[in-house]
Amino acid sequence: MCVGSVLRRAMEDRTYRVMAEPADVPRRFRVEMGEAGRRLDLFLAERLKLSRAQARRLLARGAVRVDGGRASESRKGVGLAAGTEVEVAPFRRPREARASAEADAPLVVLADGPGWLAIDKRAGEPVHPLHEDEGGTVLGAALARHPEIQGVGEGGLRSGVVHRLDVETSGVLLLATAEDSWHRLRQAFAEHRIDKRYRALVAGPIEPRGSISLGLVVARHRPARVRVVPESERARARGVRDVEMSWRLLETRGAVSLVEVRPVTGFLHQIRAVMAHLGHPLLGDRTYAPPGIARAAARHMLHASQIRFEEVSAESAEPADFLSAFEAA
Template structure:
């Protein structure tokens, strides 16, 4: 089958694109985006904790789904088996021809499918590219195409063609809302937005069911309306935009560092002196992501102030002055005070005297333009503090 894209013609063996039946009725919008939330190919958190009773003025919408699992070692994961994505979009298959032999895989796929190389990398990272039935990951991007290779791409080729599945059964606590925006109290263990079409247990899936106008805003697709992100195991303030103009304004505020963001972190050891921590950070590993202090990294600053000092831990107020992936977690670990419960940066193990049920990091306060929100610590965080002995 031949399909034309401008002056290019692509030989597609199969290219039928069909939105999920559970997401029908949602308009489609064009905008290529990127994804900064990385996970292992084909793996996503399985639990979406139900929101507890909110403070005065909060809105509790829906309830947690049945069958949710999670425990002290963090959220379980599910691996999407072969055929899971085909229920949403039928695979696209392309074959390497004589004139394409020797091309890097990322360039070959980008040219043949008329998508960006960044989008190709995302498809590889999320396990959507297959060769002879074998799932390829990001390490396959530099693989050289061989004559007769037949690649299958599972899911939508373009980010804007993906639609988050609305989930009214997922709990969604809206703590504040205004013209073109809303703030949600994100529970620990929930992803901000789906990484693939068949992931439907994120905060955005819950928001989509209550505010369908969010679809297509900002980056669109599976990142519709997302203004900023929090790590999966971080709880607290999360802002979405439901109108394009508001999304542009709020994104500009984040880019210009006009947002006052405060976090509460329970870290290992006694952190006794308030000070600014200025380090150059770089992403040194993907799948899962890991950030390290490096001389060739990006300059990142935060101000960390001890609030309560315990025998073997400290509750720290952190004000971000810049924004970078895992900035608080990597910075505190670098100075010898990892966030408790953070397995990636040394916050668990026999040498850590306090064993936390999960990564003890909470986005407590956000102040930008007309949005001023503060969310108290969740129950599991408060419970751990009560068990500690203050000095």
């Protein structure tokens, strides 16, 4: 594990504080007919009343046996058959940190429905906190209006979070307010069934339309950065994710183009890294753009403008700083 991963894990581990109540006997469960097909990590989370992250930690520690055989973390997504026996070794139940509700924090709800909210995230606002004392997050503001979000999905500091946007990215963000909606939306994201559209200000004239598929890999973790993996390196590179997206040109002003981007996949910094790879970095992107373009705006000019999936539909207009940056081009 790289140093960045260790540091990030150490920060997240602050959320798992030991309670005084130990579990000094193994727990044994039999998968019922109604639970057949349930993922192992989800089964553990529901039966033990843990978050999925905590359940995965039990798997990583080798504390879980399925039909007598030790189950590693790699089996977290395995569907269980009815009658399967699951045994969990004694463990201390962690107290999971919780995000604090922030009643005074602004929150703009673009749309909502049974089990979900579409929020208009502001640039500079983190989606969720990294520790209990952190404020100014979308989740904190949402919890003040919708306390039922607490514990949904991954629970804890990531309660209700279905997907993420970079801190500097503005626009549509989905939160789940119910467990079944969280699973439905997460699965839809994983299966690339969500129609996501972004607006971006990129450097230079760009082809009117285009699409691209390539591999990305995390190059370093703190600060996070990804890089494109050349075909010649793919065989020996680890952790490569295939990504796919398309774009169309909306308008050009001087040396700046306004484009609509439709990512099929979702990966860390995908739009920013791929556009930079194509020679069209985002204005204000201090991670992937050269200095002159990085200084052209106060933040990277990326806005999540639309999300659609079944009954879920939300749109967000470009914020003032985005429009000003384009007008100044």
